[in-house]
């Protein structure tokens with residue numbers, strides 16, 4: 001599989017998760033850098049959860065100090081949903097000896113009887 005496709009896939013996955021994340025939050029408000037919303041992990045009255053996302057991960061922080069895990073589990077999501085899956089390591093190319101480009105043309109013996 002070409003790596004380009006993988007990267008697009010990762011972006012889409014994270015995009016989807018970001019959408020899911022936002023859809024689970026309440027009083028979501030767009031900000032310059034991302035969003036702010038009510039923290040699902042504590043009894044939040046004014047939005048104290050700020051979140052944004054990059055190519056690699058979804059970042060959020062609760063001003064009240066809720067832990068990553070508690071917010072994630074309050075949302076019913078998995079910690080893995082917040083990180084782009086790691087790219088598979090590119091296959092190591094064997095340092096192949098340069099074969100001479102000369103093609104050995106096999107003479108087809110046209111020996112029709």
Ligand SMILES: [Zn+2]
Nearest residue numbers: 039042062066
């Ligand atoms: Zn909180």
